[in-house]
Each structure stands twice: as structure tokens, then as C-alpha cells.
Amino acid sequence: MDRETPEHLLKTKRGEPVTMLEAISEALFEEMTRDDSVFLMGEDIGVYGGAFKVTRDFLAHFGENRVIDTPIAEGGFTGAAAGAAHMGLRPVVEIQFMDFISPAYDVITNYIATSNYRGAGPMPLVIRGPVGGGNRGGPFHSQNVEMAFFHTPGLKIVYPSTAKDAKGLLKASIRDDNPVIFEEHKGLYRAPALREVLPDEDYIVPLGQARTVREGTDLTIVTYGAMVHKSVDAAETLESEDGVSVEIIDLRTLLPLDEDAIVQSVKKTNKLLVVHEDTRTGGIAGEIAIRVSEKAFEWLDGPILRVTAIDAPVPYSGSLEDYFLPQTDDVVKAARYLAAY
Amino acid sequence: MSDSTYGLGRTELHDLYHALCLTRAAEERLELLQKQGHVTGGLYRSLGQEAGAVGAAYALRRRNDGSGDMLCHTIRAAGALFLFGGELIDFFRQYMAKGTSPTRGREANVHWFDFEKGFVGPVSPLGTMIEIMAGMTLSFRLKDEERIGIVFYGDGASSTGAWHEGLNFAAVQRCPMILMVENNQWAFSTPTSKNTRVSSFTDKGPGYGIGAESVDGTDVLAVFDAVRRAAALVRSGEGTRMVELKYFRRKGHAQHDPQDYVDPEVIRMREKKDPVDLYRARLLDNDWASEEELVAIEHETFEVCRVAAEAAIAEPYPDGLDAVTDVYTDLTTPHPWTRGDSPDPTLA
Structure with a gap:
């Protein structure tokens, strides 16, 4: 052309x-x-x-x-x-x-x-x-x-x-x-x-590789999609208000799952919170939890927790949808609980 | 009746008889293999339908280099698969789940592929294959290739949403494909009257803006002629067409189906419309073949099936470890830790 x-x-x-x-x-x-x-x-x-x-x-x-x-x-x-x-x-x-x-x-x-x-x-x-x-x-x-x-x-x-x-x-x-x-x-x-300036070159991001969005030492948040940004907001709040250091892993690819990245981070922080916008039951948090149980059980210093949407169809009205979706405050609250565990 | 050969020479007329006999001999051999315990999965006969697949496939361009027409056959269209170059021994290997089969034991019976020879194995919900063939033939149009596709499916598959979506897409995009509806009047135990209100599936054609024709599926030459004419139109740019094969499924859905929902008298009546017998008589009546020539074909097809089946019997089953390979082109699926040497899942 x-x-x-x-x-x-x-x-x-x-x-x-x-x-x-x-x-x-x-x-x-x-x-x-x-x-x-x-x-x-x-x-x-x-x-x-x-x-x-x-x-x-x-x-x-x-x-x-x-x-x-x-x-x-x-x-x-x-x-x-x-x-x-x-x-x-x-x-x-x-x-x-x-x-x-x-x-x-x-x-x-x-x-x-x-x-x-x-x-x-x-x-x-x-x-x-x-x-x-x-x-x-x-x-x-x-x-x-x-x-x-x-x-x-x-x-x-x-x-x-x-x-x-x-x-x-x-x-x-x-x-x-x-x-x-x-x-x-x-x-x-x-x-x-x-909005960001992208490299003016032909680049790819390989499938199957998670990205560490933010390094931390007290607990790990594994997340993806829009929840990455809410998790970052929550981590900044926790850092400034609680002095809690949160590591955030953005999965980027869900299948295949970057198990190594998750396990490595959990072995470092010893605590795991999974955050996803998808509904709760049968969400990816369950799969991540079992993998961590298989591969890093001895390293865990607390329960694996999750913040997700509720088990319901997605409602239309703003007040309902805001309640349905996981919010930054939910992430802060769950992470705070886990950090103190 | 002064029969037309539809322009076919003596050798070609014999080819058709050969393909009919081969289909029947292969399926009869399968029954034997099943009784011997070599076929563990389902076994599906095309008894009474052989001429539909054979006549249609013979009307198409069959090549070995990926430049010919594309076939999607069904379990009851093995004759088309053989004409497109599907190897008899592979047919037996597939049924017997051998590691040497084209799918290395992953898939059963006629579910295998050869894009060079030009056939694509079906997925079991057959209506879906209309969508797949629509895309294959769309690619022929996009790449300006003079190829067409033919997709077989049953009266039952015509009721699925995938059938509708695939056909509608193909018709709109003028995909060069022929839909071959094998109307054998039964979808497992469900009669056609419970699958559709129309008396002929060709009635569905106008609803999609495509041409459709019905043909006696027990008459191999009539099928050949109908598909050859349809193929010429499709190849010339008309787009999608439909051909209905009318015949009767004389066996149950599979060997495990006793067919007790069909009046036995109806089945006996239908035995008179056996496509192999009918064509054999016609070859003799018109002096297109001698008795000796036909007997030779019958012996030869019986023998090649026997030899191929025996060779396949001797071949190994796949190693269970092969179950994890090829799920992806580029990823390894792990073996379960309990099947490996690790005593500890954290180390596996």
C-alpha cells in the first residue's frame, strides 16, 4: 500500500x-x-x-x-x-x-x-x-x-x-x-x-511475562487490567499513611500465567493479596492462591486474600455499579488488614 | 432407461464404483475390528449413503499440493475422504487410536487433517464446520485463488446457530463453497420432522439468497452431476450454494444404537435403494463394465482394507506421556508432579 x-x-x-x-x-x-x-x-x-x-x-x-x-x-x-x-x-x-x-x-x-x-x-x-x-x-x-x-x-x-x-x-x-x-x-x-510517549520502533511485549509495577517489601498485590491503577493508588496511600511497602505485579498475560513472578514476589514479601475486577467465585484469585499454596506455602505469613467484584451481574445505576466494583478503598482496607496480620 | 454417463469415460465410471466399494469394505472391516476389540470408540456406518460422498468428491478438483478444492467431510462421508487422498491405513489407525495415526491418537475416526491434499476434519457439533469452511473459502476469494470448498453436514446440524451464522456469513461474503446437507432423515433418534418444518432443505437456500438443489443421494451419477454443476457456478463467482442429498440412514446413529425407533419394514424397503447395488446394476445394464471387472474391483477393495487393517493392528498405541505435547505451538504443558520423580510438589 x-x-x-x-x-x-x-x-x-x-x-x-x-x-x-x-x-x-x-x-x-x-x-x-x-x-x-x-x-x-x-x-x-x-x-x-x-x-x-x-x-x-x-x-x-x-x-x-x-x-x-x-x-x-x-x-x-x-x-x-x-x-x-x-x-x-x-x-x-x-x-x-x-x-x-x-x-x-x-x-x-x-x-x-x-x-x-x-x-x-x-x-x-x-x-x-x-x-x-x-x-x-x-x-x-x-x-x-x-x-x-x-x-x-x-x-x-x-x-x-x-x-x-x-x-x-x-x-x-x-x-x-x-x-x-x-x-x-x-x-x-x-x-x-x-497517555504516554511510546518508543518509535517496532517492539513487542512477550506473552506470558508479568511486570513488576512497583517494588515493595511488606506484601504483594497480584492484579491486572484496570485494577493495576487502583492498586497503585492504594499502595501510595498505604506507603504515606501506614508506612507499608507494597509490591505490585501486573500479570499482563493471564494464560499462560507467570507463576514464577508471583511465587518470587511472595517469597520476598510473604503476604499475598489478589485484586481483580472480575467477579469473585471462580475468579483468577483462586488459581493464584492454589499455585502459591503449592509452591510457597512455607513462605506465607498470612492468609491469601482477594479483592474482587461481587458475585452479581454488572448493574447499571452508578451507585450500584460503584458498590459492585472493587474500589481503591477496598484494596487499602484489605492490604492494611494483611499487613497487620 | 438410456443412461447418461455425464461425460465420464469407462475408467472414471469404474473409479466411482471403486470408491463406493472401498467405502463399504472399509466400514465392514471396521465392524470386524470392533468385534475383535480393536476399535474402542464409536463406530458409525454410512450404509445407504455412500454415493453422496463419492459422487460429490469426484466432481471436485483433488490435488496433493495444497492448490485443489477443500473438503470437510463427516463420519458418513468417508468415501469423499478417500477420494481426496485420505489413506485407508490412517482411517484404521484413527479408529484404533494408534500412536501412528495422523492425530497421534488424540482424535478419533475421520477427524483428521491434510491441507495439502485438501481436507479438514470436522468438529463434532457439525454446524460449526459451516463457519470454518466459510473462512477457508473466504481466504480463497481474498487471495484470488480458483479454489472452492465443500462441507458435509447432516439434517440435524442444519438446526444449529452455527449453521445459520456460518451460512449467512458465507452468503454475504460470496464465499465459494458448497453446503452438502446429508439428509438421511435421522439426527441420532430425531426424525427430520422434529428438526425442521420444511420438507426439503433446499427451501432454506432462498432465505439466505443462495441457490439450492436437491438430489437423490443414492444415485452416484446424479450426485456427481449436481455437484459438478454447483461447483462450476461457485467457482465462477456466484458464491455459496447448497446441495441436498436425500437418502436414508439404514443403520443406527452408531453401532451402539439399536435403531429401535425405526419401523423395521421401512429399513427393509430402503435396502432396495442400496447405492452400491443400484450402480452395479447400471454399470452392467449399460455395458459400462463387465461382471469380471466389477468382481475384480470388489476383491481388490476388500483386500486393501484387510491388508491395511492388519498392518494398523500391529502398530503401537501412543505413549501416555504424549498427552501433554502440542497443546500450544510454543509452550510446554507440565506433567503432574505425582507422575514424575519429585516427592514434593513444591519442587516439581
């Missing part, structure tokens, strides 16, 4: 800060430019540029064979993406809101995740879309979907918390030969505090 890159996708080139959403757009644009086999499918991604405008101007640049507006049929186009992946293409499908991924659950879990194991070869496919609450979206536009897929061997699950990670992780996901579910917290998409 000799068409010019749309202006709004040149911010990193110009050394300007970008939002997480812009970082995701840049990742898609750069990967499509780098590799002709990468193409996009999804609802309203072409003419409209996507419900959140992640693919704005992509259709004009890449043409309708690489930016495909689909029928409203997540199962249909996700399955079609799998077929195209068999034939050597690298599809990236957008689920308009990840709440709507459920019609594709059959093809993802039965077909896509098992492909390599069944001898059908690699399945280079990314399924990405917005997740998460706090936007008054109600029960059908606010869910986190990671744990619906966490139990399915063969999938990878990625959930970035920063613009830099989002770009590098999405690029790594597109280049990965395994199917990746890529969750983008819509509350982070345009958050001003997350």
Missing part, C-alpha cells in the same frame, strides 16, 4: 503521547502494514471505524478485503477467522463488546483451542475487544470474560493495563501462532492518565 498513513496514527512517529486506544490502533495498523496476511473482521469496524473507533480510517487505507464488516454473528465470523487461519492468514477479529463473545464460545473452545492438539496445525488468530465496568454500561456492556476461557487449554489470554503494554502485547499476539483472547478495558481506552 502506498497510501499515506492517516494523521491520527502518526502520533508516536511525531513523538506525541498516545492513549491506550491509540496504541492499540497503532499496533493493528503497523502489523497490517508489516504483514499482508493480517486482516480484520468484525461488526462496524469498516465504514464506521469500530464502536470505539479503534479502526478508524483503516477501511480507506487497506480496502474491504482486509477490513471486513461482518453480519452480527460473533460465532460466524470467529469461526470464519479460524478457517482463514488454517489457510495461512492471520485474522484479528473484533468483538464489539466482549460480553457478546458467547455465541463464539463453541467454536473457540471446541475448535480453535484444540486445533494444534488435534493435528490441524497452528491457529494464528486474535480475538480482541472491550471489557470491563465503570462506564455505566449495564449487564451486557461491562463484563470481563477471561474466566470463561481461562479453563480452556490451548488459548492464551492477554489483558493489558497501559498503552505501552497494549501495543507491544497486541503485536506479540498477532505474531503468535496460537489463538489469543485480547481484553481491552474500555475505562482505560481514553484515560488521560494513561
Whole structure:
């Protein structure tokens, strides 16, 4: 393509800060430019540029064979993406809101995740879309979907918390030969505090590697996504008000889970708090707790605790949703309890 | 009746008979293997349906280099799998769960893949394969390749949401694919009347804006002709089409199904519409083959099945340790610590 890159996708080139959403757009644009086999499918991604405008101007640049507006049929186009992946293409499908991924659950879990194991070869496919609450979206536009897929061997699950990670992780996901579910917290998409200047170079963030957001000595918070930022806020409060030193691990990739990073940190701080925005029962905290029990039981100086959303559908009204979601104060309170244990 | 050969020469007419006999001989051999304890999973017969898979596959471009048409077969379309180059011994290895099978024992029966030869094994909820083939054939259109795809599924799969979503997507995107609905009138024990209100599955075509045709699935030449015509239209850019194969499942869903929900008299009547017998008589009546030639084909197909099955019997089962490999292309799945040498999970 000799068409010019749309202006709004040149911010990193110009050394300007970008939002997480812009970082995701840049990742898609750069990967499509780098590799002709990468193409996009999804609802309203072409003419409209996507419900959140992640693919704005992509259709004009890449043409309708690489930016495909689909029928409203997540199962249909996700399955079609799998077929195209068999034939050597690298599809990236957008689920308009990840709440709507459920019609594709059959093809993802039965077909896509098992492909390599069944001898059908690699399945280079990314399924990405917005997740998460706090936007008054109600029960059908606010869910986190990671744990619906966490139990399915063969999938990878990625959930970035920063613009830099989002770009590098999405690029790594597109280049990965395994199917990746890529969750983008819509509350982070345009958050001003997350704007940052990205390296003006082709970089990836490898899948499966957690990041130490903040070093500390008294307790470890393992978290991901939007809760990374609430945890950082809580850690600063604890530091200034209580003199408690909190280490924060951002998982970045949920599957495969970076067990080493978690265990190493627990062996250092001897206390673990897991914070996730997803609901409580069957949340990732349970898996992390059992792994720490297996690998670092002797190092623990307190119970493993968790701060999560409550076990309910995501409510619409602000007062309800704020109560439903884990808040910074919840993290402070739980960490304070654990520090004193 | 003055029969048309649909432009096929004597050798090709014999090929079709060979493929029909091979399908039947392979499945009869499976029954024997199951009685001997070599087949541990389910066993599914296509008795009465062999001509549908054979006639359709014969109408397509079959290559060995990844440039031909793409097939998604079903358990009752083994004849198509063989015509696309699926090896007989692999068929037996798959059923017998051998470590030497194409899926190294991970998957059963016809569930295997060869993208060079051009076939993709199904996932058991068959309607899903419409979505997969839609994407495969979409890639042909995007890459401007002159290839098409054909996907088999049953009357039952036509009721799934995946069938609808896949077909609708394919129709909109003009994916070059043929949907082959194997209407054998039974989805396990559920009759077609409890799966759909339409009397012919071709009635569903117009709802998606695609052309559809119904054909007697026991007539191998009629199937060949219908699919060849459909393939020409699909290849020329018309997009997706549907062909319905009408026939009757003369065995239970699987060997474990006694089929006691079907009137035995109906099954006996249907024996008169046996696709192998019908085609055999036609070959002789039209003097397209001699009795000796047909007997030779029958003996040969019986013999290759016997030899392949015996070879497969002698082969090893997979090592259980192989259960952890290939879950991902690039990650290692750990063995359980209780299966290893470590006495302590914290060290494993």
C-alpha cells in the first residue's frame, strides 16, 4: 500500500503521547502494514471505524478485503477467522463488546483451542475487544470474560493495563501462532492518565511475562487490567499513611500465567493479596492462591486474600455499579488488614 | 432407461464404483475390528449413503499440493475422504487410536487433517464446520485463488446457530463453497420432522439468497452431476450454494444404537435403494463394465482394507506421556508432579 498513513496514527512517529486506544490502533495498523496476511473482521469496524473507533480510517487505507464488516454473528465470523487461519492468514477479529463473545464460545473452545492438539496445525488468530465496568454500561456492556476461557487449554489470554503494554502485547499476539483472547478495558481506552510517549520502533511485549509495577517489601498485590491503577493508588496511600511497602505485579498475560513472578514476589514479601475486577467465585484469585499454596506455602505469613467484584451481574445505576466494583478503598482496607496480620 | 454417463469415460465410471466399494469394505472391516476389540470408540456406518460422498468428491478438483478444492467431510462421508487422498491405513489407525495415526491418537475416526491434499476434519457439533469452511473459502476469494470448498453436514446440524451464522456469513461474503446437507432423515433418534418444518432443505437456500438443489443421494451419477454443476457456478463467482442429498440412514446413529425407533419394514424397503447395488446394476445394464471387472474391483477393495487393517493392528498405541505435547505451538504443558520423580510438589 502506498497510501499515506492517516494523521491520527502518526502520533508516536511525531513523538506525541498516545492513549491506550491509540496504541492499540497503532499496533493493528503497523502489523497490517508489516504483514499482508493480517486482516480484520468484525461488526462496524469498516465504514464506521469500530464502536470505539479503534479502526478508524483503516477501511480507506487497506480496502474491504482486509477490513471486513461482518453480519452480527460473533460465532460466524470467529469461526470464519479460524478457517482463514488454517489457510495461512492471520485474522484479528473484533468483538464489539466482549460480553457478546458467547455465541463464539463453541467454536473457540471446541475448535480453535484444540486445533494444534488435534493435528490441524497452528491457529494464528486474535480475538480482541472491550471489557470491563465503570462506564455505566449495564449487564451486557461491562463484563470481563477471561474466566470463561481461562479453563480452556490451548488459548492464551492477554489483558493489558497501559498503552505501552497494549501495543507491544497486541503485536506479540498477532505474531503468535496460537489463538489469543485480547481484553481491552474500555475505562482505560481514553484515560488521560494513561497517555504516554511510546518508543518509535517496532517492539513487542512477550506473552506470558508479568511486570513488576512497583517494588515493595511488606506484601504483594497480584492484579491486572484496570485494577493495576487502583492498586497503585492504594499502595501510595498505604506507603504515606501506614508506612507499608507494597509490591505490585501486573500479570499482563493471564494464560499462560507467570507463576514464577508471583511465587518470587511472595517469597520476598510473604503476604499475598489478589485484586481483580472480575467477579469473585471462580475468579483468577483462586488459581493464584492454589499455585502459591503449592509452591510457597512455607513462605506465607498470612492468609491469601482477594479483592474482587461481587458475585452479581454488572448493574447499571452508578451507585450500584460503584458498590459492585472493587474500589481503591477496598484494596487499602484489605492490604492494611494483611499487613497487620 | 438410456443412461447418461455425464461425460465420464469407462475408467472414471469404474473409479466411482471403486470408491463406493472401498467405502463399504472399509466400514465392514471396521465392524470386524470392533468385534475383535480393536476399535474402542464409536463406530458409525454410512450404509445407504455412500454415493453422496463419492459422487460429490469426484466432481471436485483433488490435488496433493495444497492448490485443489477443500473438503470437510463427516463420519458418513468417508468415501469423499478417500477420494481426496485420505489413506485407508490412517482411517484404521484413527479408529484404533494408534500412536501412528495422523492425530497421534488424540482424535478419533475421520477427524483428521491434510491441507495439502485438501481436507479438514470436522468438529463434532457439525454446524460449526459451516463457519470454518466459510473462512477457508473466504481466504480463497481474498487471495484470488480458483479454489472452492465443500462441507458435509447432516439434517440435524442444519438446526444449529452455527449453521445459520456460518451460512449467512458465507452468503454475504460470496464465499465459494458448497453446503452438502446429508439428509438421511435421522439426527441420532430425531426424525427430520422434529428438526425442521420444511420438507426439503433446499427451501432454506432462498432465505439466505443462495441457490439450492436437491438430489437423490443414492444415485452416484446424479450426485456427481449436481455437484459438478454447483461447483462450476461457485467457482465462477456466484458464491455459496447448497446441495441436498436425500437418502436414508439404514443403520443406527452408531453401532451402539439399536435403531429401535425405526419401523423395521421401512429399513427393509430402503435396502432396495442400496447405492452400491443400484450402480452395479447400471454399470452392467449399460455395458459400462463387465461382471469380471466389477468382481475384480470388489476383491481388490476388500483386500486393501484387510491388508491395511492388519498392518494398523500391529502398530503401537501412543505413549501416555504424549498427552501433554502440542497443546500450544510454543509452550510446554507440565506433567503432574505425582507422575514424575519429585516427592514434593513444591519442587516439581
